[in-house]
Amino acid sequence: MTDRADAGRDLGVRRGGVPEATVGRLPLYHRVLVDLADAGVDTVSSDALAATAGVSPAKLRKDLSFLGSYGTRGVGYEVSVLIEQIGAELGISSEWPVVIVGVGHLGHALANYGGFTSRGFRLVALFDEDPELVGTDVAGLVIRPFTDLPSVARAEGVTIGVVATPAAAAQDVADALVAAGVNSVLNFAPVVLTVPPSVDVRRVDLASELQILAFHQQRRGDELGQVAR
Amino acid sequence: MTDRADAGRDLGVRRGGVPEATVGRLPLYHRVLVDLADAGVDTVSSDALAATAGVSPAKLRKDLSFLGSYGTRGVGYEVSVLIEQIGAELGISSEWPVVIVGVGHLGHALANYGGFTSRGFRLVALFDEDPELVGTDVAGLVIRPFTDLPSVARAEGVTIGVVATPAAAAQDVADALVAAGVNSVLNFAPVVLTVPPSVDVRRVDLASELQILAFHQQRRGDELGQVAR
DNA sequence: AGGCGCTTGTGAAGGAGTGCACAAAGTTGC
DNA sequence: GCAACTTTGTGCACTCCTTCACAAGCGCCT
CATH class of the missing domain: 1.10.10.10 (Winged helix-like DNA-binding domain superfamily/Winged helix DNA-binding domain)
Structure with a gap:
């Protein structure tokens, strides 16, 4: 910025x-x-x-x-x-290794999102804390325990991480990602992440998008009543 | 715009x-x-x-x-x-009725997204074409066949619709939403929707976000090699 | 070979958004 | 009741983005 x-x-x-x-x-x-x-x-x-x-x-x-x-x-x-x-x-010529943390419905959806590879990304690992999920197969990858993050990130040279956890866990996950050398984060959790200035965070927020739509919708409605003054 | x-x-x-x-x-x-x-x-x-x-x-x-x-x-x-x-x-004072079309993993994730009601939205229906899914319960709602859209939209006065279908289906869904009176669309499918000018579309795109991150990441890498000229 | 029509690439103007710095206004302490 | 301190609200300058309009350039047709 x-x-x-x-x-x-x-x-x-x-x-x-x-x-x-x-x-x-x-x-x-x-x-x-x-x-x-x-x-x-x-x-x-x-x-x-x-x-x-x-x-x-x-x-x-x-x-x-x-x-x-x-x-x-x-x-x-x-x-x-x-x-x-x-x-x-x-930078599509190079292949950016990406990890997804949090394999709920959203993480699932992201993992199965086609066109990772065709757009220069390679999904290298999925992480979750839930023992029930760990070991499960999703999109051709085995879900790994979150504690494996540092070793995987270092081994694969991961610089981009996706946070798809509940809001409560997001900051801890972000901290761990940063500690593991990730300096680009895509955050789907509805919280503002605090990270060092060298780390780039982008936020994707369903509620915000809906509220922006609602704002315009409301304005349209208002104008019907008070147009042309 | x-x-x-x-x-x-x-x-x-x-x-x-x-x-x-x-x-x-x-x-x-x-x-x-x-x-x-x-x-x-x-x-x-x-x-x-x-x-x-x-x-x-x-x-x-x-x-x-x-x-x-x-x-x-x-x-x-x-x-x-x-x-x-x-x-x-x-416009959080009013309660905007919202429908989600496409109940794959993403649709699931969106439907279970807490804070709909607390932010002025009310999820009134989920739609999918897949007969296997129709009738299933998700987030306290029964998935309905896509053909029910017009009646539901009119009955509930829906003005905001979420498209969470595969890319191939998105335009048809958007057309149906518009025909049913929806004029604000939140599109998660990776396609550009063509709609009448009176309809407001917002696009949320995973791949774009990742590519923007990758761009900055690449630039950072480049600078290490050719800084200060 | 030369002119005509089409489309790119860009300089310049206009508009929107951001950051700065400070006056206005309120509160607290004496 | 007054002075000192704090924090808002905003005019101004600046930067960034967008739109306009047109010259430069390319291919095709004659």
């Missing part, structure tokens, strides 16, 4: 200078492009791609321009080239 | 003029405040609350100022008052 865009400053090189807002959309573009490739499309215009991804054409072009000039004027973008370039930017 | 902040324009009245970025943080504040209330705290300063929520104090104060002046200078904010006001802004 602070010192992000200070590398590659005065150079024409924009590598590393991709704005945060753009980074947030790259995965979307990547997915849409893969879908297009699967459908046999091999060239798209920015207008068509933007429409498919649900963003404005100008925004899309500017986003892509941060990666370099991979389009052909008068024609459009070659789908395979874009997939390649966005993939490289997102 | 387009015409959001045009009501209550030149007036001193800011009701309805809450910026989108602020709206996105209100649920977080609300949750943190409820936790504080549960812990017996009844007054917080903006600094303390900001620290707990993981945002800067200035941002927090500005966010709260959009709701009105509910703090006491020299003292802080009364927790119960803030909960009340944020709740009102988010």
Whole structure:
């Protein structure tokens, strides 16, 4: 949140200078492009791609321009080239080892989520505290006791961890992940995790999303009554 | 994304003029405040609350100022008052009926997610196409066939729907939801839904979140090698 | 070979969001 | 009742993001 865009400053090189807002959309573009490739499309215009991804054409072009000039004027973008370039930017070339902690329904859902491997991730372990679950097979992996985390994390070089535990356990889990060398955490528990500044946490929160929807819904309702003043 | 902040324009009245970025943080504040209330705290300063929520104090104060002046200078904010006001802004006073479509692991997890009712939502029905699942009990509700959606939605006045189906089914489900009068959709399927402009869709995407984390992770790694130029 | 039409890439303008710093306002202690 | 201290609320400057508009560039057609 602070010192992000200070590398590659005065150079024409924009590598590393991709704005945060753009980074947030790259995965979307990547997915849409893969879908297009699967459908046999091999060239798209920015207008068509933007429409498919649900963003404005100008925004899309500017986003892509941060990666370099991979389009052909008068024609459009070659789908395979874009997939390649966005993939490289997102680090899909390498395979990030990922662990999931907490194998309730949510953990289950995440573990079975297809497209881990196709998007540059490799699910290396599932952890849970519940002795009933430990030893069980999920998504081709055996659930391991949470105490195994440090050894597994170190052995596999895990840097990304997913917290899918109840709220009460989340902070302890986060602490353990950090201690085991993980410095990117995806948190599904409805709590604010406290971590060292070097660790990157992203929060995914069902209730927040619903409440944001409810807010807009309510506003729409309000406007019916008090429009045009 | 387009015409959001045009009501209550030149007036001193800011009701309805809450910026989108602020709206996105209100649920977080609300949750943190409820936790504080549960812990017996009844007054917080903006600094303390900001620290707990993981945002800067200035941002927090500005966010709260959009709701009105509910703090006491020299003292802080009364927790119960803030909960009340944020709740009102988010529409927690009313109870929004919600349906979930798709009761796989993710649907299960969502259905069992506590704090629906405490946050202004009431889960009124679960739907699935799978005949094996229909009739099953989940979270105190019987899973109903997807074809029941229209009648239930109309009967309960459902305006918010959650899509927790596989990607292939998501668009059809969204169409059915829209046809049934739902105009706020929370989409967990990894596809871009096409809906009329009057319908509000929010997308929650595991893969995107992971890829954003991976991007930052990669950048951190890169910097180690090519820092300070 | 040259011009025409299409689409990209980008400079510049406008808007939204954030951080700073301080005045306004309340409380506590004397 | 006054002064000192604390904390809110907000105007201002700054940065980041988005949108607009158009020149630059490429392919196709004649």
